[in-house]
Amino acid sequence: MTQRTYRFQVQVYYxxxxxxxxxxxxxxxxxxxxxxxxxISPDALVALxxxxxxxxxxxxxxxxxxxxxxxxDTLDIISTxxxxxxxxxxxxxxxxxxxxxxxxxxxxxxxxxxxxxxxxKPIPDVGLDFG
Amino acid sequence: MTQRTYRFQVQVYYxxxxxxxxxxxxxxxxxxxxxxxxxISPDALVALxxxxxxxxxxxxxxxxxxxxxxxxDTLDIISTxxxxxxxxxxxxxxxxxxxxxxxxxxxxxxxxxxxxxxxxKPIPDVGLDFG
Amino acid sequence: MTQRTYRFQVQVYYxxxxxxxxxxxxxxxxxxxxxxxxxISPDALVALxxxxxxxxxxxxxxxxxxxxxxxxDTLDIISTxxxxxxxxxxxxxxxxxxxxxxxxxxxxxxxxxxxxxxxxKPIPDVGLDFG
Amino acid sequence: MTQRTYRFQVQVYYxxxxxxxxxxxxxxxxxxxxxxxxxISPDALVALxxxxxxxxxxxxxxxxxxxxxxxxDTLDIISTxxxxxxxxxxxxxxxxxxxxxxxxxxxxxxxxxxxxxxxxKPIPDVGLDFG
Numbered sequence: 001m002t003q004r005t006y007r008f009q010v011q012v013y014y015x016x017x018x019x020x021x022x023x024x025x026x027x028x029x030x031x032x033x034x035x036x037x038x039x040i041s042p043d044a045l046v047a048l049x050x051x052x053x054x055x056x057x058x059x060x061x062x063x064x065x066x067x068x069x070x071x072x073d074t075l076d077i078i079s080t081x082x083x084x085x086x087x088x089x090x091x092x093x094x095x096x097x098x099x100x101x102x103x104x105x106x107x108x109x110x111x112x113x114x115x116x117x118x119x120x121k122p123i124p125d126v127g128l129d130f131g
Numbered sequence: 132m133t134q135r136t137y138r139f140q141v142q143v144y145y146x147x148x149x150x151x152x153x154x155x156x157x158x159x160x161x162x163x164x165x166x167x168x169x170x171i172s173p174d175a176l177v178a179l180x181x182x183x184x185x186x187x188x189x190x191x192x193x194x195x196x197x198x199x200x201x202x203x204d205t206l207d208i209i210s211t212x213x214x215x216x217x218x219x220x221x222x223x224x225x226x227x228x229x230x231x232x233x234x235x236x237x238x239x240x241x242x243x244x245x246x247x248x249x250x251x252k253p254i255p256d257v258g259l260d261f262g
Numbered sequence: 263m264t265q266r267t268y269r270f271q272v273q274v275y276y277x278x279x280x281x282x283x284x285x286x287x288x289x290x291x292x293x294x295x296x297x298x299x300x301x302i303s304p305d306a307l308v309a310l311x312x313x314x315x316x317x318x319x320x321x322x323x324x325x326x327x328x329x330x331x332x333x334x335d336t337l338d339i340i341s342t343x344x345x346x347x348x349x350x351x352x353x354x355x356x357x358x359x360x361x362x363x364x365x366x367x368x369x370x371x372x373x374x375x376x377x378x379x380x381x382x383k384p385i386p387d388v389g390l391d392f393g
Numbered sequence: 394m395t396q397r398t399y400r401f402q403v404q405v406y407y408x409x410x411x412x413x414x415x416x417x418x419x420x421x422x423x424x425x426x427x428x429x430x431x432x433i434s435p436d437a438l439v440a441l442x443x444x445x446x447x448x449x450x451x452x453x454x455x456x457x458x459x460x461x462x463x464x465x466d467t468l469d470i471i472s473t474x475x476x477x478x479x480x481x482x483x484x485x486x487x488x489x490x491x492x493x494x495x496x497x498x499x500x501x502x503x504x505x506x507x508x509x510x511x512x513x514k515p516i517p518d519v520g521l522d523f524g
Binding site: 151152153156157158160161164186188189190191192193194195196199247249 | 282283284287288289291292295317319320321322323324325326327330378380
Binding site: 014015017018019020021022024026070071 | 145146148149150151152153155157201202
């Protein structure tokens with residue numbers, strides 16, 4: 001039984017870099033979220049929010065920054081996800097630069113589900129494939 | 132009768148710059164909004180939103196970028212505001228680098244007031260001094 | 263003789279919205295730049311920077327915000343560009359929400375070309391079609 | 394022998410929130426960096442970069458998001474720092490909402506020092522008080 005691996009691409013734009021010449025570290029969290037939203041689909045997330053008042057929130061993020069992506073890079077965001085409990089999704093996510101031998105950034109991101117009043121709710125079914 | 136001039140300082144951080152070495156152009160719009168929020172006061176804006184369901188929205192922004200601010204700069208944001216009609220505030224805002232002879236960025240920003248459903252509402256009294 | 267119209271899509275993510283529920287106004291400037299970079303191609307821009315030390319800089323941005331895009335929207339960014347002089351490109355850019363009858367945001371963006379020392383340089387040939 | 398505790402305040406602006414009504418999670422990394430830059434001083438960081446070609450880079454960030462800050466909050470960023478080796482600073486940082494009984498966000502941030510070519514360099518003396 002193997003986990004499904006999801007692939008998503010992000011383009012590094014001017015807005016993402018800082019004056020040191022590489023992507024500003026906080027922006028990888030944005031890339032990882034775009035990838036998760038791409039996996040689940042924006043439409044499913046919009047429906048979840050509008051119909052049920054539910055959204056995902058990042059509860060924990062452990063991130064290692066090993067290499068710096070540059071303007072013009074197309075990054076591969078590689079993601080797997082498991083359901084750690086009824087209340088928590090754990091994503092393993094990596095950002096890869098073109099042709100790289102190892103990931104530039106590695107992250108473990110824990111998500112919970114909350115309603116509009118920020119109360120914890122069980123993880124809803126959004127079609128994720130847990131293997 | 133003279134307009135009141137408001138002064139507000141912003142610090143340029145790593146996050147604000149891009150790989151060309153200067154502040155990313157869109158971030159001046161953030162600086163100008165921070166300055167407007169500083170002038171009106173966050174507390175007044177929070178009260179307006181929570182009690183009356185009203186918020187300001189940018190309707191038009193005409194911005195000239197004349198010089199590039201760098202990491203470490205403390206910028207002076209100089210603002211004046213006039214009420215153009217019952218439904219529109221017009222801000223003149225400039226960002227000045229330390230010791231500069233002219234503004235780095237100049238902007239005219241038009242604000243309207245909208246309710247939660249995005250309907251246009253008359254500009255509420257938030258204590259602005261129109262001179 | 264007609265100008266070429268360029269089309270580019272951007273997805274609205276959580277990161278783009280603010281607590282009023284719609285896209286934060288400054289982020290449209292990011293969308294428009296992503297579209298311009300998409301039109302010219304990141305590779306061409308990287309080569310221009312690395313080989314010739316040249317980059318484009320926004321000199322003027324006149325933006326009208328007519329409607330608010332929401333999380334989950336896929337926006338069409340419609341762009342045309344003309345060369346106003348040897349030293350200036352003028353882009354007309356619009357952001358359209360799905361199925362909308364009019365543009366949500368309209369902008370005229372003036373670009374100049376600068377070297378690493380921020381000196382003005384003639385607009386280089388980057389394969390734009392001026393019609 | 395006790396570590397020095399540094400305090401720094403950040404104001405939550407519109408730009409920091411997302412459509413769920415609270416601060417977008419990646420922005421706490423920006424707040425923590427602003428606090429670190431405030432502790433070290435922007436002038437010292439600019440001098441380090443311009444004179445020695447050195448800068449700090451985030452190598453690891455472990456962040457727990459326990460509560461959501463809202464627009465209008467003035468957050469206290471509480472920081473301590475230790476030198477873990479000649480090549481690594483470890484910051485413990487927390488973001489506190491006004492009047493809160495516990496931190497909203499807790500982080501351990503590992504910094505390294507790199508030159509312009511991204512080679513690892515020993516941590517330079519920037520006046521930090523390690524207790």
